[in-house]
Amino acid sequence: MAKQKRKQFDGIVYSTDNNYNYPEEESFALETLPPGKQQLRIQLDKKQRAGKAVTLITGFVGKDEDLATLGRLLKQRCGVGGATKDGEIIIQGDFRKKIGEILSAEGYKVKLIGA
Template sequence: MSEICPICGLPKELCMCEEIAREQQSVRISIDSRRYGKTVTVIDGIDGNDIDIADLAKTLKSRCAAGGTCKDGRIELQGDHKKKVKAVLEEMGFRTEVR
């Protein structure tokens, strides 16, 4: 017997909770300057309750071919990757806002 989602009550194979959560969130993408003139792309506004931020960070790091981390509910990628991150997140179903 398959597992049941505690949020929507559907079987895990049919669960749409994560996709609905992606559509409702507005993810902010911005650029930050660190010391020595280093540029960091910051992805903020992701709700960690419905989406695994560490897994999303891993996906973004591999798609952008950059290092990075996730701290305090934010994802930080080394370098300026606004366009790539926006394209990847929209492909995954997120609404994005570039600052």
């Protein structure tokens, strides 16, 4: 979700102009929204995890570095392990209420799903 790419040549197949330069690829960096405009969803997930429960935080809009920073903060405050990948934060164990309180204190809009 971090970058969106344009098609390489935008439909140009061949040019007879010797001085023609193909347009450079532009990478559109996704800007991180401020915490007040983020709507994060917190849910308990057990699917494809051998029955072990994890807290799943989705809905983050922004750069992967900012997502990793937020994930690191949540892991430290909860004192457990986890991961950030594919725009999601995974925290080991059921910490929905605690994570909801932490994110609310940081200024994020939080929605508990299935609680």
